[in-house]
Amino acid sequence: MKNSLDSAALDAALENVHRAGMPGLFAEVRDGDRVWRGVAGVADVDTGRPVAADMRHRVGSITKTFTAAAVLQQVESGRIGLDTPIGRYLPHLVPGERGDAITVRMLINHTSGLAEYLPYAYPSLKAYPDLAHTGPQSLEEHRFTRFDPLELIGMGVGAPAVGAPGGTPGVYSNTNYLLLVQLLEQATGTTAERYITRNVIEHAGLRETEFPSGPHVDGPHSQLYEAWFGMIDPPRDYSVFDMSWVGPSASLISTVSDLNRFYGMLLAGKIVSPWSLEQMQRTVPVISQELKTIDYGLGLHHVEAPGQDAFWGHGGTVWGGGALAMTRADGGRQMAVAVNMQRWNGLDSSGRPQPHPVDDALARLYQVAMYG
Numbered sequence: 001m002k003n004s005l006d007s008a009a010l011d012a013a014l015e016n017v018h019r020a021g022m023p024g025l026f027a028e029v030r031d032g033d034r035v036w037r038g039v040a041g042v043a044d045v046d047t048g049r050p051v052a053a054d055m056r057h058r059v060g061s062i063t064k065t066f067t068a069a070a071v072l073q074q075v076e077s078g079r080i081g082l083d084t085p086i087g088r089y090l091p092h093l094v095p096g097e098r099g100d101a102i103t104v105r106m107l108i109n110h111t112s113g114l115a116e117y118l119p120y121a122y123p124s125l126k127a128y129p130d131l132a133h134t135g136p137q138s139l140e141e142h143r144f145t146r147f148d149p150l151e152l153i154g155m156g157v158g159a160p161a162v163g164a165p166g167g168t169p170g171v172y173s174n175t176n177y178l179l180l181v182q183l184l185e186q187a188t189g190t191t192a193e194r195y196i197t198r199n200v201i202e203h204a205g206l207r208e209t210e211f212p213s214g215p216h217v218d219g220p221h222s223q224l225y226e227a228w229f230g231m232i233d234p235p236r237d238y239s240v241f242d243m244s245w246v247g248p249s250a251s252l253i254s255t256v257s258d259l260n261r262f263y264g265m266l267l268a269g270k271i272v273s274p275w276s277l278e279q280m281q282r283t284v285p286v287i288s289q290e291l292k293t294i295d296y297g298l299g300l301h302h303v304e305a306p307g308q309d310a311f312w313g314h315g316g317t318v319w320g321g322g323a324l325a326m327t328r329a330d331g332g333r334q335m336a337v338a339v340n341m342q343r344w345n346g347l348d349s350s351g352r353p354q355p356h357p358v359d360d361a362l363a364r365l366y367q368v369a370m371y372g
Helices: 007-019 060-077 096-101 104-108 137-141 149-158 174-188 192-201 256-267 274-280 357-371
Strands: 024-031 034-041 284-287 293-296 301-304 310-318 321-328 333-339
Touching (some): 007 024, 007 034, 060 104, 104 174, 256 333
Antiparallel strands (some): 301 310, 310 321, 321 333
16 A cells, blocks of 8 residues: 655644643654654753654663564574473573473563563552552652562562463563563573674664663653653653663663664564564464553564554553554555653543543554554
8 A cells, every 4th residue: 555655744743742742752754765754842841952853762662572583583593492481491480380381482472471570679560550550659769770680570470470371362561571581691692682782783773772771861862751640740750760670671772763774674574584574473462551452473563454554563661751663564654653751641530541632642643654
Protein backbone atom coordinates (compact mmCIF):
# COMPACT_ATOMS: atom_id res chain seq x y z
CA MET A 1 0.00 0.00 0.00
CA LYS A 2 1.39 3.41 -0.95
CA ASN A 3 1.35 5.91 1.92
CA SER A 4 1.54 9.65 1.60
CA LEU A 5 3.99 11.74 3.58
CA ASP A 6 1.79 14.75 4.29
CA SER A 7 4.01 17.14 6.23
CA ALA A 8 1.17 19.50 7.10
CA ALA A 9 -0.98 16.66 8.49
CA LEU A 10 1.95 15.28 10.48
CA ASP A 11 2.83 18.72 11.87
CA ALA A 12 -0.79 19.26 12.90
CA ALA A 13 -1.10 15.83 14.52
CA LEU A 14 2.11 16.38 16.48
CA GLU A 15 1.01 19.82 17.64
CA ASN A 16 -2.35 18.43 18.75
CA VAL A 17 -0.59 16.05 21.16
CA HIS A 18 1.24 19.01 22.67
CA ARG A 19 -1.96 21.04 22.94
CA ALA A 20 -3.69 18.08 24.60
CA GLY A 21 -1.21 18.29 27.49
CA MET A 22 2.09 16.71 26.46
CA PRO A 23 4.95 19.10 27.38
CA GLY A 24 7.03 18.08 24.38
CA LEU A 25 7.44 15.43 21.71
CA PHE A 26 9.41 14.78 18.56
CA ALA A 27 9.14 12.28 15.74
CA GLU A 28 10.51 10.98 12.46
CA VAL A 29 8.44 9.35 9.71
CA ARG A 30 10.00 7.73 6.65
CA ASP A 31 8.23 6.71 3.46
CA GLY A 32 10.69 5.21 1.01
CA ASP A 33 13.36 7.84 0.44
CA ARG A 34 11.27 10.66 1.90
CA VAL A 35 11.83 11.71 5.51
CA TRP A 36 9.77 14.00 7.75
CA ARG A 37 10.93 15.13 11.18
CA GLY A 38 8.74 17.16 13.48
CA VAL A 39 8.73 18.70 16.96
CA ALA A 40 6.17 20.28 19.26
CA GLY A 41 6.43 21.80 22.71
CA VAL A 42 9.31 22.15 25.12
CA ALA A 43 12.11 20.03 26.53
CA ASP A 44 12.12 22.05 29.76
CA VAL A 45 8.93 23.58 31.12
CA ASP A 46 10.86 25.94 33.41
CA THR A 47 13.14 27.51 30.80
CA GLY A 48 10.98 27.03 27.72
CA ARG A 49 13.86 25.28 25.92
CA PRO A 50 12.27 23.68 22.82
CA VAL A 51 12.52 20.03 21.86
CA ALA A 52 14.56 19.08 18.80
CA ALA A 53 14.09 16.14 16.47
CA ASP A 54 17.64 14.87 17.02
CA MET A 55 17.46 14.76 20.81
CA ARG A 56 18.68 11.68 22.63
CA HIS A 57 16.00 9.94 24.67
CA ARG A 58 15.53 7.05 27.06
CA VAL A 59 13.54 4.54 24.97
CA GLY A 60 12.69 1.98 27.67
CA SER A 61 11.61 -1.46 26.53
CA ILE A 62 12.42 -0.79 22.89
CA THR A 63 15.73 -2.12 24.22
CA LYS A 64 14.13 -5.57 24.31
CA THR A 65 14.24 -5.85 20.52
CA PHE A 66 17.99 -5.22 20.64
CA THR A 67 18.41 -7.84 23.37
CA ALA A 68 16.25 -10.36 21.53
CA ALA A 69 18.24 -9.83 18.32
CA ALA A 70 21.48 -10.42 20.21
CA VAL A 71 20.16 -13.67 21.68
CA LEU A 72 19.00 -14.82 18.23
CA GLN A 73 22.50 -14.17 16.89
CA GLN A 74 23.81 -16.57 19.52
CA VAL A 75 21.12 -19.08 18.56
CA GLU A 76 22.40 -18.87 14.98
CA SER A 77 25.94 -19.55 16.21
CA GLY A 78 24.78 -22.66 18.08
CA ARG A 79 25.74 -21.36 21.52
CA ILE A 80 22.11 -21.02 22.64
CA GLY A 81 19.14 -23.26 21.85
CA LEU A 82 15.92 -21.33 21.31
CA ASP A 83 13.79 -24.17 22.67
CA THR A 84 16.30 -25.36 25.27
CA PRO A 85 15.21 -25.08 28.93
CA ILE A 86 16.79 -22.13 30.70
CA GLY A 87 17.66 -24.45 33.59
CA ARG A 88 20.36 -26.04 31.45
CA TYR A 89 22.12 -22.69 31.21
CA LEU A 90 21.22 -20.92 34.44
CA PRO A 91 20.19 -23.60 36.97
CA HIS A 92 21.29 -21.38 39.84
CA LEU A 93 18.80 -18.68 38.78
CA VAL A 94 15.82 -20.81 37.65
CA PRO A 95 16.18 -24.11 39.49
CA GLY A 96 14.16 -27.30 39.55
CA GLU A 97 11.04 -28.04 37.54
CA ARG A 98 10.58 -24.44 36.41
CA GLY A 99 14.08 -24.35 34.99
CA ASP A 100 13.29 -27.55 33.08
CA ALA A 101 9.95 -26.24 31.79
CA ILE A 102 10.82 -22.65 30.80
CA THR A 103 12.62 -22.37 27.48
CA VAL A 104 14.66 -19.51 26.06
CA ARG A 105 11.83 -18.80 23.61
CA MET A 106 9.37 -18.45 26.51
CA LEU A 107 11.58 -15.82 28.09
CA ILE A 108 11.80 -13.80 24.88
CA ASN A 109 8.04 -13.87 24.19
CA HIS A 110 6.93 -13.49 27.82
CA THR A 111 5.21 -16.87 28.15
CA SER A 112 7.50 -18.11 30.95
CA GLY A 113 4.97 -17.40 33.69
CA LEU A 114 7.66 -15.58 35.70
CA ALA A 115 6.36 -12.58 37.62
CA GLU A 116 7.51 -8.98 37.32
CA TYR A 117 10.15 -8.07 39.93
CA LEU A 118 9.40 -4.33 40.02
CA PRO A 119 6.93 -4.28 42.93
CA TYR A 120 9.56 -6.00 45.07
CA ALA A 121 12.40 -3.69 44.01
CA TYR A 122 10.21 -0.61 44.50
CA PRO A 123 8.09 -1.43 47.58
CA SER A 124 5.50 1.28 46.92
CA LEU A 125 4.65 -0.36 43.58
CA LYS A 126 2.77 -3.14 45.38
CA ALA A 127 0.05 -3.36 42.75
CA TYR A 128 2.37 -3.10 39.75
CA PRO A 129 1.55 -3.14 36.86
CA ASP A 130 -1.65 -1.53 38.12
CA LEU A 131 0.24 1.65 38.94
CA ALA A 132 -2.98 3.59 39.46
CA HIS A 133 -3.39 2.00 42.89
CA THR A 134 0.12 2.85 44.09
CA GLY A 135 2.06 5.90 45.14
CA PRO A 136 5.15 7.46 43.54
CA GLN A 137 7.26 7.88 46.68
CA SER A 138 9.69 5.09 45.73
CA LEU A 139 10.85 6.98 42.66
CA GLU A 140 12.54 9.70 44.68
CA GLU A 141 13.88 7.23 47.22
CA HIS A 142 15.54 5.09 44.54
CA ARG A 143 16.66 7.75 42.05
CA PHE A 144 20.32 6.80 42.62
CA THR A 145 19.94 3.24 43.91
CA ARG A 146 22.26 0.74 42.23
CA PHE A 147 20.30 -2.49 41.90
CA ASP A 148 21.96 -5.91 41.60
CA PRO A 149 20.45 -7.76 38.60
CA LEU A 150 20.78 -11.14 40.30
CA GLU A 151 18.79 -9.85 43.26
CA LEU A 152 16.11 -8.49 40.91
CA ILE A 153 15.90 -11.83 39.12
CA GLY A 154 15.58 -13.58 42.48
CA MET A 155 12.63 -11.34 43.34
CA GLY A 156 10.83 -12.22 40.11
CA VAL A 157 11.60 -15.94 40.19
CA GLY A 158 10.69 -16.14 43.86
CA ALA A 159 7.33 -14.39 43.40
CA PRO A 160 4.12 -16.34 42.72
CA ALA A 161 3.94 -17.41 39.08
CA VAL A 162 1.63 -15.46 36.78
CA GLY A 163 1.05 -18.41 34.46
CA ALA A 164 2.21 -21.86 33.42
CA PRO A 165 5.38 -22.07 31.27
CA GLY A 166 4.37 -21.78 27.64
CA GLY A 167 0.78 -20.88 28.46
CA THR A 168 -1.04 -18.07 26.73
CA PRO A 169 -1.81 -15.33 27.06
CA GLY A 170 1.64 -14.58 28.35
CA VAL A 171 2.29 -11.83 30.86
CA TYR A 172 4.86 -9.15 30.09
CA SER A 173 7.67 -9.29 32.66
CA ASN A 174 11.08 -7.64 32.87
CA THR A 175 12.29 -10.68 34.82
CA ASN A 176 12.38 -12.58 31.52
CA TYR A 177 14.77 -10.13 29.91
CA LEU A 178 17.09 -9.82 32.88
CA LEU A 179 17.49 -13.61 32.61
CA LEU A 180 18.22 -13.24 28.89
CA VAL A 181 20.93 -10.74 29.77
CA GLN A 182 22.55 -13.31 32.05
CA LEU A 183 22.22 -15.98 29.35
CA LEU A 184 23.81 -13.67 26.78
CA GLU A 185 26.73 -12.93 29.08
CA GLN A 186 27.31 -16.63 29.75
CA ALA A 187 27.24 -17.45 26.03
CA THR A 188 29.47 -14.59 24.89
CA GLY A 189 31.89 -14.24 27.78
CA THR A 190 31.38 -10.49 27.92
CA THR A 191 28.79 -8.09 29.29
CA ALA A 192 25.45 -7.88 27.51
CA GLU A 193 25.96 -4.14 27.03
CA ARG A 194 29.28 -4.70 25.28
CA TYR A 195 27.99 -7.53 23.09
CA ILE A 196 24.82 -5.68 22.05
CA THR A 197 26.80 -2.52 21.38
CA ARG A 198 29.29 -4.29 19.12
CA ASN A 199 27.02 -6.77 17.35
CA VAL A 200 23.72 -4.92 17.13
CA ILE A 201 24.16 -1.17 17.66
CA GLU A 202 27.47 -0.69 15.84
CA HIS A 203 26.57 -3.35 13.25
CA ALA A 204 23.48 -1.29 12.38
CA GLY A 205 25.50 1.92 12.19
CA LEU A 206 23.62 3.62 15.01
CA ARG A 207 25.72 6.58 16.09
CA GLU A 208 23.47 8.03 18.78
CA THR A 209 22.39 4.82 20.53
CA GLU A 210 24.09 3.59 23.69
CA PHE A 211 23.63 2.12 27.12
CA PRO A 212 23.99 4.72 29.90
CA SER A 213 27.23 4.78 31.87
CA GLY A 214 25.58 6.54 34.82
CA PRO A 215 22.31 8.19 35.86
CA HIS A 216 22.58 11.02 33.30
CA VAL A 217 21.67 11.18 29.62
CA ASP A 218 24.71 12.42 27.73
CA GLY A 219 24.18 14.93 24.93
CA PRO A 220 21.14 17.09 24.07
CA HIS A 221 18.00 15.63 25.61
CA SER A 222 14.65 16.53 27.11
CA GLN A 223 13.62 16.53 30.73
CA LEU A 224 11.34 13.57 31.53
CA TYR A 225 8.22 14.49 33.48
CA GLU A 226 6.45 11.91 35.62
CA ALA A 227 2.86 12.83 36.55
CA TRP A 228 1.84 9.52 38.20
CA PHE A 229 -1.86 10.00 37.49
CA GLY A 230 -1.87 13.49 38.95
CA MET A 231 -0.24 12.45 42.21
CA ILE A 232 2.91 14.35 41.21
CA ASP A 233 1.62 17.85 40.49
CA PRO A 234 3.31 19.53 38.79
CA PRO A 235 5.02 16.57 37.10
CA ARG A 236 8.61 16.06 38.26
CA ASP A 237 11.68 15.59 36.09
CA TYR A 238 13.22 12.11 36.29
CA SER A 239 15.65 12.37 33.39
CA VAL A 240 18.44 11.82 35.94
CA PHE A 241 17.91 8.27 37.17
CA ASP A 242 20.02 5.16 37.73
CA MET A 243 18.77 2.68 35.15
CA SER A 244 20.11 -0.42 36.90
CA TRP A 245 16.50 -1.12 37.90
CA VAL A 246 15.99 -2.48 34.36
CA GLY A 247 19.53 -2.84 33.03
CA PRO A 248 19.98 -3.99 29.41
CA SER A 249 16.30 -4.96 29.21
CA ALA A 250 15.07 -1.36 29.02
CA SER A 251 17.85 1.18 29.52
CA LEU A 252 18.92 2.21 26.01
CA ILE A 253 19.34 5.84 24.99
CA SER A 254 18.64 6.52 21.32
CA THR A 255 17.14 8.95 18.79
CA VAL A 256 14.08 8.66 16.59
CA SER A 257 16.34 8.49 13.51
CA ASP A 258 18.42 5.67 14.97
CA LEU A 259 15.31 3.73 15.93
CA ASN A 260 13.93 3.89 12.40
CA ARG A 261 17.27 2.82 10.99
CA PHE A 262 17.47 -0.11 13.40
CA TYR A 263 14.01 -1.50 12.72
CA GLY A 264 14.44 -0.98 8.98
CA MET A 265 17.65 -3.02 9.00
CA LEU A 266 16.16 -5.68 11.29
CA LEU A 267 13.14 -6.27 9.06
CA ALA A 268 15.41 -6.29 6.00
CA GLY A 269 17.33 -9.24 7.45
CA LYS A 270 20.54 -7.28 8.01
CA ILE A 271 20.88 -7.87 11.76
CA VAL A 272 19.66 -11.46 12.17
CA SER A 273 19.18 -14.23 9.63
CA PRO A 274 15.89 -14.73 7.71
CA TRP A 275 15.20 -17.77 9.91
CA SER A 276 15.71 -15.74 13.08
CA LEU A 277 13.52 -12.94 11.77
CA GLU A 278 10.80 -15.48 11.03
CA GLN A 279 11.02 -16.71 14.63
CA MET A 280 10.85 -13.12 15.91
CA GLN A 281 7.63 -12.61 13.94
CA ARG A 282 5.84 -15.67 15.35
CA THR A 283 3.44 -14.02 17.78
CA VAL A 284 1.43 -15.09 20.80
CA PRO A 285 -1.09 -13.09 22.86
CA VAL A 286 0.60 -11.31 25.77
CA ILE A 287 -0.93 -9.10 28.46
CA SER A 288 1.02 -5.85 28.47
CA GLN A 289 1.89 -3.72 31.49
CA GLU A 290 -1.10 -1.55 30.56
CA LEU A 291 -3.22 -4.73 30.95
CA LYS A 292 -4.01 -4.86 27.22
CA THR A 293 -3.60 -7.99 25.11
CA ILE A 294 -1.01 -7.51 22.36
CA ASP A 295 0.45 -9.72 19.63
CA TYR A 296 4.03 -10.31 20.74
CA GLY A 297 6.82 -12.21 19.03
CA LEU A 298 10.46 -12.49 20.05
CA GLY A 299 11.13 -8.91 21.10
CA LEU A 300 8.73 -7.57 18.46
CA HIS A 301 5.20 -6.22 18.81
CA HIS A 302 2.83 -6.71 15.87
CA VAL A 303 0.15 -4.15 14.95
CA GLU A 304 -2.33 -4.60 12.11
CA ALA A 305 -5.46 -2.46 11.78
CA PRO A 306 -8.39 -3.85 9.75
CA GLY A 307 -7.79 -3.24 6.09
CA GLN A 308 -4.34 -1.76 6.75
CA ASP A 309 -0.75 -2.93 6.43
CA ALA A 310 1.03 -4.83 9.20
CA PHE A 311 3.66 -3.02 11.29
CA TRP A 312 6.37 -4.37 13.58
CA GLY A 313 8.24 -2.63 16.36
CA HIS A 314 8.14 -1.95 20.08
CA GLY A 315 7.18 0.66 22.61
CA GLY A 316 8.93 1.66 25.78
CA THR A 317 8.45 3.76 28.89
CA VAL A 318 10.67 4.90 31.72
CA TRP A 319 9.85 7.16 34.63
CA GLY A 320 8.77 10.31 32.81
CA GLY A 321 9.43 9.36 29.21
CA GLY A 322 8.25 7.11 26.45
CA ALA A 323 8.81 6.13 22.84
CA LEU A 324 7.18 4.05 20.12
CA ALA A 325 8.86 2.80 16.94
CA MET A 326 6.95 0.90 14.24
CA THR A 327 8.03 -0.23 10.77
CA ARG A 328 5.81 -1.62 8.03
CA ALA A 329 6.47 -5.28 7.23
CA ASP A 330 8.07 -4.39 3.89
CA GLY A 331 10.20 -1.68 5.52
CA GLY A 332 8.77 1.04 3.30
CA ARG A 333 7.04 3.09 5.97
CA GLN A 334 8.46 3.87 9.41
CA MET A 335 7.52 5.90 12.46
CA ALA A 336 9.38 6.74 15.66
CA VAL A 337 7.86 9.05 18.29
CA ALA A 338 9.31 10.21 21.64
CA VAL A 339 7.31 11.92 24.41
CA ASN A 340 8.54 13.58 27.61
CA MET A 341 5.76 12.81 30.08
CA GLN A 342 4.18 9.62 31.42
CA ARG A 343 1.03 8.64 33.33
CA TRP A 344 -0.80 11.82 32.42
CA ASN A 345 -4.26 10.35 33.09
CA GLY A 346 -6.26 11.32 36.15
CA LEU A 347 -8.02 8.69 38.24
CA ASP A 348 -11.72 8.11 38.73
CA SER A 349 -13.33 7.26 42.09
CA SER A 350 -12.46 3.58 41.66
CA GLY A 351 -8.81 4.35 40.98
CA ARG A 352 -8.94 3.63 37.27
CA PRO A 353 -7.16 5.93 34.81
CA GLN A 354 -9.59 8.27 33.11
CA PRO A 355 -9.50 8.97 29.36
CA HIS A 356 -7.33 11.99 28.57
CA PRO A 357 -7.10 14.11 25.41
CA VAL A 358 -3.45 13.06 25.06
CA ASP A 359 -4.56 9.46 24.45
CA ASP A 360 -6.75 10.37 21.49
CA ALA A 361 -4.20 12.81 20.10
CA LEU A 362 -1.42 10.23 20.23
CA ALA A 363 -3.63 7.61 18.57
CA ARG A 364 -4.37 10.08 15.78
CA LEU A 365 -0.67 10.89 15.38
CA TYR A 366 0.18 7.20 15.09
CA GLN A 367 -2.58 6.72 12.53
CA VAL A 368 -1.34 9.59 10.36
CA ALA A 369 2.30 8.55 10.77
CA MET A 370 1.79 4.91 9.88
CA TYR A 371 -0.99 5.03 7.32
CA GLY A 372 -0.89 8.56 5.88
